[in-house]
Amino acid sequence: MTSKVKDFSQQAPGSSESTLVEKSLSLFESLGMGVVCQAADGKIIFANSTAVRLLGLPLKEILGRKLTDPQWKFIREDGSPFPRVDHPAAQALRSKSAVTDVIMGITDQKRKNCTWVKISTIPQKLAEKNQLTGAYTILEDSSN
Numbered sequence: 001m002t003s004k005v006k007d008f009s010q011q012a013p014g015s016s017e018s019t020l021v022e023k024s025l026s027l028f029e030s031l032g033m034g035v036v037c038q039a040a041d042g043k044i045i046f047a048n049s050t051a052v053r054l055l056g057l058p059l060k061e062i063l064g065r066k067l068t069d070p071q072w073k074f075i076r077e078d079g080s081p082f083p084r085v086d087h088p089a090a091q092a093l094r095s096k097s098a099v100t101d102v103i104m105g106i107t108d109q110k111r112k113n114c115t116w117v118k119i120s121t122i123p124q125k126l127a128e129k130n131q132l133t134g135a136y137t138i139l140e141d142s143s144n
Helices: 016-030 049-055 088-095
Strands: 034-039 044-047 073-075 099-108 113-126 131-141
Touching: 034 049, 034 088, 044 049, 049 131, 088 099, 088 113, 088 131
Parallel strands: none
Antiparallel strands: 034 044, 034 131, 073 099, 099 113, 113 131
Protein backbone atom coordinates (compact mmCIF):
# COMPACT_ATOMS: atom_id res chain seq x y z
CA MET A 1 0.00 0.00 0.00
CA THR A 2 1.31 3.45 -0.83
CA SER A 3 0.35 6.79 0.62
CA LYS A 4 0.07 10.06 -1.19
CA VAL A 5 0.73 13.57 0.03
CA LYS A 6 -1.94 15.83 -1.42
CA ASP A 7 -0.99 19.40 -2.21
CA PHE A 8 -4.01 21.37 -1.05
CA SER A 9 -2.52 24.63 -2.32
CA GLN A 10 -3.74 23.69 -5.80
CA GLN A 11 -7.43 23.78 -4.83
CA ALA A 12 -9.49 26.43 -6.56
CA PRO A 13 -9.81 29.43 -4.21
CA GLY A 14 -13.29 29.67 -2.79
CA SER A 15 -14.21 26.07 -3.58
CA SER A 16 -15.94 24.22 -0.76
CA GLU A 17 -13.06 21.74 -0.53
CA SER A 18 -10.53 24.57 -0.44
CA THR A 19 -12.47 26.43 2.26
CA LEU A 20 -12.80 23.30 4.40
CA VAL A 21 -9.09 22.55 4.05
CA GLU A 22 -8.13 26.13 4.94
CA LYS A 23 -10.35 26.05 8.03
CA SER A 24 -8.96 22.67 9.09
CA LEU A 25 -5.35 23.82 8.66
CA SER A 26 -6.08 27.00 10.57
CA LEU A 27 -7.63 24.97 13.40
CA PHE A 28 -4.63 22.62 13.53
CA GLU A 29 -2.25 25.58 13.76
CA SER A 30 -4.24 27.33 16.48
CA LEU A 31 -4.56 24.34 18.84
CA GLY A 32 -1.20 24.82 20.54
CA MET A 33 -0.63 21.08 20.24
CA GLY A 34 1.20 19.04 17.65
CA VAL A 35 -1.07 17.42 15.07
CA VAL A 36 0.21 14.68 12.78
CA CYS A 37 -2.01 13.07 10.13
CA GLN A 38 -1.00 9.63 8.95
CA ALA A 39 -2.15 7.47 6.06
CA ALA A 40 -3.36 3.93 6.74
CA ASP A 41 0.19 2.63 6.24
CA GLY A 42 1.43 4.99 8.97
CA LYS A 43 3.26 7.43 6.71
CA ILE A 44 2.94 11.06 7.75
CA ILE A 45 0.99 13.17 5.26
CA PHE A 46 0.61 16.33 7.38
CA ALA A 47 2.20 17.86 10.46
CA ASN A 48 1.44 21.28 11.91
CA SER A 49 4.18 23.66 13.07
CA THR A 50 3.94 22.55 16.72
CA ALA A 51 4.42 18.91 15.71
CA VAL A 52 7.40 19.91 13.56
CA ARG A 53 8.98 21.68 16.56
CA LEU A 54 8.31 18.77 18.94
CA LEU A 55 9.57 16.14 16.48
CA GLY A 56 12.74 18.15 15.86
CA LEU A 57 13.00 17.76 12.09
CA PRO A 58 12.09 20.04 9.18
CA LEU A 59 8.65 19.36 7.67
CA LYS A 60 10.18 18.09 4.42
CA GLU A 61 12.00 15.39 6.42
CA ILE A 62 8.89 14.45 8.41
CA LEU A 63 6.50 13.96 5.48
CA GLY A 64 6.52 10.39 4.19
CA ARG A 65 8.12 8.97 7.37
CA LYS A 66 6.35 6.94 10.02
CA LEU A 67 6.35 8.00 13.66
CA THR A 68 8.09 4.68 14.32
CA ASP A 69 10.98 5.66 12.01
CA PRO A 70 14.41 4.99 13.59
CA GLN A 71 15.24 8.69 13.06
CA TRP A 72 13.34 9.40 16.26
CA LYS A 73 14.54 8.06 19.58
CA PHE A 74 11.71 7.71 22.08
CA ILE A 75 12.12 6.92 25.76
CA ARG A 76 9.82 5.99 28.61
CA GLU A 77 9.47 8.08 31.75
CA ASP A 78 12.05 5.88 33.49
CA GLY A 79 14.58 6.61 30.73
CA SER A 80 14.37 3.18 29.09
CA PRO A 81 13.89 2.91 25.31
CA PHE A 82 10.30 3.11 24.08
CA PRO A 83 9.93 0.13 21.69
CA ARG A 84 8.61 1.12 18.27
CA VAL A 85 5.96 -1.60 18.43
CA ASP A 86 4.59 0.05 21.60
CA HIS A 87 4.42 3.55 20.09
CA PRO A 88 0.82 4.84 20.35
CA ALA A 89 0.65 5.39 16.58
CA ALA A 90 1.73 1.81 15.87
CA GLN A 91 -0.68 0.42 18.46
CA ALA A 92 -3.64 2.48 17.21
CA LEU A 93 -3.05 1.62 13.56
CA ARG A 94 -2.66 -2.06 14.41
CA SER A 95 -5.69 -2.31 16.73
CA LYS A 96 -7.89 0.29 15.00
CA SER A 97 -8.58 1.68 18.49
CA ALA A 98 -7.52 4.93 20.10
CA VAL A 99 -4.44 4.96 22.32
CA THR A 100 -4.45 8.01 24.58
CA ASP A 101 -2.41 9.97 27.10
CA VAL A 102 0.89 8.13 26.78
CA ILE A 103 3.90 10.02 28.17
CA MET A 104 7.12 9.65 26.20
CA GLY A 105 10.34 11.52 25.63
CA ILE A 106 11.58 12.49 22.17
CA THR A 107 15.35 12.71 22.32
CA ASP A 108 17.23 15.09 20.06
CA GLN A 109 20.63 13.59 19.31
CA LYS A 110 22.03 16.86 17.90
CA ARG A 111 21.06 19.13 20.78
CA LYS A 112 21.41 16.43 23.45
CA ASN A 113 18.04 17.15 25.02
CA CYS A 114 14.69 15.46 25.49
CA THR A 115 11.23 16.87 24.90
CA TRP A 116 8.49 15.20 26.93
CA VAL A 117 5.09 14.82 25.31
CA LYS A 118 1.70 13.35 26.09
CA ILE A 119 0.69 11.55 22.92
CA SER A 120 -2.66 10.22 21.72
CA THR A 121 -3.43 8.52 18.42
CA ILE A 122 -6.95 8.22 17.08
CA PRO A 123 -7.44 5.95 14.05
CA GLN A 124 -9.78 7.05 11.28
CA LYS A 125 -11.86 4.43 9.53
CA LEU A 126 -14.76 4.00 7.17
CA ALA A 127 -17.63 3.18 9.51
CA GLU A 128 -19.49 0.87 7.18
CA LYS A 129 -16.47 -1.35 6.51
CA ASN A 130 -14.33 -0.73 9.61
CA GLN A 131 -11.58 -0.06 7.06
CA LEU A 132 -8.65 1.94 8.35
CA THR A 133 -8.04 5.14 6.38
CA GLY A 134 -5.40 6.75 8.58
CA ALA A 135 -4.90 8.29 12.00
CA TYR A 136 -4.43 11.57 13.82
CA THR A 137 -1.72 11.79 16.44
CA ILE A 138 -1.86 14.62 18.95
CA LEU A 139 1.31 15.66 20.79
CA GLU A 140 1.06 17.84 23.89
CA ASP A 141 4.30 19.36 25.18
CA SER A 142 4.78 18.15 28.76
CA SER A 143 8.34 19.43 29.19
CA ASN A 144 7.43 22.43 31.33
